[in-house]
Amino acid sequence: MQQRYFFVGVGGSGMMPLAMILAGRGASIAGSDRTLDQGRLAPKFDALRALGIDLFPQDGSGITSPQQVVVASAAVEETVPDMVAAARVGAPRMRRADLLASLFNDSRVRIGVAGTSGKSTVTGMIGWILHALGRDPTVMNGAVMKNFASPDRPFASALVGQGEAFVSEVDESDGSIALYSPDIAVLNNVSLDHKSLDELRALFGDFAAKASRVVVNAGDPEAAALAATIGSDRRTTFAIEGEADLVARDLSPEPFAIAFTLESGSKRLPVRLSVPGRHNVANALAAIGAVVAAGVPVEDAASAIDGFVGLKRRFELVGEVGGVTVIDDFGHNPDKIAATLDTLMAFPGALKLLFQPHGYGPLKVMRRELVESLAARLRPGDELVLPDPVYHGGTTSREVTSGDIIADLTAQGAPARHIPDRAAAAAHLVATAAPGDRVVVMGARDDTLSQLAADMLAALATRNPE
Structure with missing residues (x-):
């Protein structure tokens, strides 16, 4: 039946x-x-x-x-x-987690992608490489993969294939990572988001211990410490400009792309990504390491990844009008936000940021690191606006609020303000954006943020008819 x-x-x-x-x-x-x-x-x-x-x-x-x-x-x-x-x-x-884990664990080739940041992008990259090379994988992602989206299938966050590989991001925030038994475990990075570092070390360590091959970021201190506990016969390390099995060198950034040279043993392979930023180079190394562990020649992987065009809401260009660029981004924890800001700051133009926190609990956990990361990057001429956190109902402790984060930032001289209502926060940025500025909508766990970014672009067009 x-x-x-x-x-x-x-x-x-x-x-x-x-x-x-x-x-x-x-x-x-x-x-x-x-x-x-x-x-x-x-x-x-x-x-x-x-x-x-x-x-x-x-x-x-x-x-x-x-x-x-x-x-x-x-x-x-x-x-x-x-x-x-x-x-x-x-x-x-x-x-949901038990059902997904049962499908994953019943598959022939199980590739699990873990880490505080970059999971969805690495999952999409792995899925694209395997698909492009005819491996016909099944892919479970938390974001829409633009490679597989089409007018009649706009929400392509999954790919249903007939091949042996099941590729899935696995979530540490609810502890469900413990349910998965991967053949190939990818560990991108370890940093604060929902849980303490001690909890994360235990969860990621147990996840890696189950795998026959662990692909791990030697450039991330916490991930590198975990890699040191794994035998060299079970691990593939990767790093940017470091010492590892897979190394990216000679990075050449563009506003919405980046190129580099991949070193794998004695091989030096040119790679160009259609997504920007140093963090996406690390994501690409993780994906290449995973597919090589699944039997793909490294040359084929390096060539195929060029065709990956990214995910919705990951540094996604919404449009440009009147000299103002609007970008929609998933950044919501210190590492993700830092990666986005570092990518933007490599090129000219002030930043006008709307960051909607994804809950009061995460704000409490990451308060210090979030403030430090933002204060270190915001420059004169930039502006960060925080509305109140997204609220989905139920009981919640509101010990740390958007107002508290802004108070911490302004005490350090950072250009930031609290505008509780999101629509008012967006209207403020639209009204004050000048030609050359980049307006960035950031946040997670709220599907309406993409519509907000589109509405802001439309409002800019009304303000600046071309």
């Missing part, structure tokens, strides 16, 4: 690609989402319907049978009507 699943929160960045993979493998998929009930992001739900996924209000009406497996993230409260309905009809329940 065809397996039936009901996804509570089917439009979420972790839920949607999993639903797409199961639908592509012939399962019967239905789901609900409060964003759908609120009438927002209609194109996303149209895309799900086009895949044959039935959508219901999040009122319990879609859960009617004990034959349905109800899938929800750990964040879904038991009081949500769908969860009440599941209990009433006796439908079995699974966490």
Whole structure:
């Protein structure tokens, strides 16, 4: 009998690609989402319907049978009507992470991508290389992979292939990384986001211990320390301008691309990425290391990665009008934000930044590191505006707020201000942006940020008709 699943929160960045993979493998998929009930992001739900996924209000009406497996993230409260309905009809329940891990662990070639930053990009790069070389992988990503997106498939955060490889990013923030048993484990970096460094060291160390090959960033201090505990017969190291198995040298940055020379043993191979920044060079080295571990010749990997065109919301150029460039970016923790700002600062133009924090808890965890990173980079003429954190409901501790971060920054002389309402924050930047400025919308866990960036570009066009 065809397996039936009901996804509570089917439009979420972790839920949607999993639903797409199961639908592509012939399962019967239905789901609900409060964003759908609120009438927002209609194109996303149209895309799900086009895949044959039935959508219901999040009122319990879609859960009617004990034959349905109800899938929800750990964040879904038991009081949500769908969860009440599941209990009433006796439908079995699974966490999203458990279902994904079971699909991953049942695959022939399991490539798991871990690390605080860069997971989605590395996953997309690996998926693209394997796809381009005819390996037909299945890819589970938390972001839309532009290589696989098309007008009739705009939300391509998953790829359903018939090959042996299953490539997935794995999440440390909820501890679910412990569920995965990779053949090839990629560890990009280790830094603060949701958990303490001690917790992260344990989670990443256990993940690496399960793999037959670990691809690890020797240029990241925490990852390098973990690499030192892994036998040389099980590890592939990579670094930028350092000592490792895979080394990038002679970096040549462009505003929206970067080239480098890849050293692998005695080989020196030219590589050009269609995504910018030193951090993406590290991501490319991680991806190349992973596919080489899966049997791809390094020359083929270095050639194929040229065709990777990036992910939605990863330093994505929204447009340019009146001399002002608008960029949409996923930066939301100290490392990600630093990587984006460093990439931007390699070229002229003031920065006008709108950063929406992705919750009060993360602000508390990363307060000191976030302030230090921003204060070290913001220059006279730049401006950072923080609205209040995105809030999805439920109870939360508000010990550290956007106002606290701004107070810390202004005490260090950084050009930053707190404008609690997001629309007002965006309007302020639109009103003050000058020709040559780069306006950057940053943040995570809020699908409406991309629309905000597009709206800001439109508002600039109205202000500056061409």
